[in-house]
Amino acid sequence: MDNIVQKVKTEITKMVINSIEEAKKNGLLNIEDIPSIEIEEPKEKQFGDLSINTAMVMAKSAKMSPRKIAEIIKDGLKLEGTMIEKVEIAGPGFMNFYLNDDYNVEALMLIKKKGIDYGRVNIGNGKKVQVEFVSANPTGPMHMGNARGGALGDALSSILDYAGYDVTREFYINDAGNQIEKFGLSLEARYLQLLGQDVEVPEGGYHGDDIIERAKEFLELYGDKYKDADPEDRRKALVQYGLKKNIEKLKDDLEAYGIEYDVWFSENTLHESGEVESVINELKEKGYTYEKDEALWFKETLFGAEKDDVLVRANGYPTYLASDIAYHKNKFVKRGFDWVIDIWGADHHGHVAPMKGAMKALGIDPNKLDVLLMQLVRLMKGKEVVKMSKRTGKMVTLRDLIDEVGKDAARFFFNMRSADSAVDFDMDLAVEQSNENPVFYVQYAHARICSILRQLKDDGINTEDLKDVDLRLLNEEAEIDLIKKLAYLPEEITIAAKTMAPHRITRYILDVASLFHTFYNSCRVRGVDEELMKARIVLIDATRIVIKNVLDMLKITAPEKM
RNA sequence: GCGCCCGUAGCUCAGUUGGAUAGAGCGUUUGACUACGAAUCAAAAGGCCACGGGUUCGAAUCCUGUCGGGCGCACCA
Known part of the structure; x- marks a missing residue:
């Protein structure tokens, strides 16, 4: 499992559904369907690490108060062997889940094990995507x-x-x-x-x-x-x-x-290659064109566009639209991309509907084409x-x-x-x-960590193959906050990919840097008890890995000194 | 006129599927270096989320109208 956040969410989903089914069987809850369990991350720390609103969603059909339902669900939860420490009911009927040490330990182990591959997830399944x-x-x-x-x-x-x-x-x-x-x-x-x-x-x-x-x-x-x-x-x-x-x-x-x-x-x-000509002919043969004022027009309005556009000018030259249609057919049909993302300036947004329309006309699923307008x-x-x-x-x-x-x-x-x-x-x-500039803030965090690791090495301390480290010693607030943020990278990548939003990653790494600087100012690595030091070495090295991986992703230098 | 995007702290901007007291950086004020890098940290102040209606247990987020800004509406790309 590459994504520990997903892992714990799955655990929660399973135990909640089990509990609801159990309650149904015992006649404590009277409902037809179990709603899908939506797990969210509360902004406020006092509301735990993860929370669900399931009891509130069920209130109407179960004809019970949300808090009462939450009580019933909570009573049926089996927390043994999970990464959940405890569950609390709060507010109008939220159920708040608190993560235990196992979660933190597993998160750090995963980062250490994966190294430069930490953050990689497989939601793409090797699908061929082109970004133009x-x-x-x-x-x-x-x-x-x-x-x-x-x-x-x-x-x-x-x-x-x-x-x-x-x-x-x-x-x-x-x-x-x-x-x-x-x-x-x-x-x-x-x-x-x-x-x-x-x-x-x-x-x-x-x-x-x-x-x-x-x-x-x-x-x-x-x-x-x-x-x-x-x-x-x-x-x-x-x-x-x-x-x-x-x-x-x-x-x-x-x-x-x-x-x-x-x-x-x-x-x-x-x-x-004749691809432009051939795609024009294809549209012609399908009856999606007409001639007017000596030009050849594409009937885009059939496919949702606001107006028709010219494919071939009166002077016989094809327009940019014609070559762009041929280009996109080439992407999908000739080269077999499963997904195509075009990044265009907002001044080209009027071009989106014609392109999608053309895809439809050619029998290509327009949903395979995403145009990201900036x-x-x-x-x-x-x-x-x-x-x-x-x-x-x-x-x-x-x-x-x-x-x-x-x-x-x-x-x-x-x-x-x-x-x-x-x-x-x-x-x-x-x-x-x-x-x-904020970029230096992140780079500085990276350089700081490298500096600490350098000095530890000079002290003759092994920082790479640490044995028998008790990561449970990391229980300062600054440490826990940092670990939880580090654990979130795979989930962050997942969301950024799904929403095509790179800026999320940039914001994320700023958060990591900030939490690291906070940690740095409240906890020492060198000169503390050896066992604690070892645990903290693992923590800062994990932080280093996360910063390095994200900066690499953004093609931004991760300096060891600056 | 029609279409797309935007309007959140003094400024620049975050805020995935609707959630609990709306966040960060800069700027302002006040503190922290005789121990790992002060390019850092801690704390304070700062808001009718443009405005009005609606949807619902619950709206910055969804719908609708108004105002303001950007960009389109070529036989240019």
């Missing part, structure tokens, strides 16, 4: 939104991996379509400018300095070879060079941010909103963020917030306050 995230346009550098998407997608991927899924991280390269045209025209303009010609970057083109850089590099490589070439060939050569270079940079920047993809998927290959990042300088402009190409890039704020702080920051909350990112503040 960032997928920034390869026409320029990545911005703060990509930084958020990267932190979110990568953390979610790790969590699903820990939860027992077979995870594929994927980056979709939009190397086809309109913006590539614009990219080519922009590069061409800069190239010709460098050759002394009086041309301008076209309307809606890319004005950033990076375009000028690419053009310069291209000029160095090929000189004026393309000056008088056929414009189409010229743009093709420029685009080919620019894309290659930009994609390399995307990879470099993302790697510096701690992200490594399993698959870089090129949109262009979908056109070349609200946008607004860049601030103090109280001022920093406008990012495509026209002027002025923006703060992911690379700037890594250089100025640091990978660890940035990833932690983005993963502290739920995807649903819009964030204001104050660059000045982030740099200025980086020393009191």
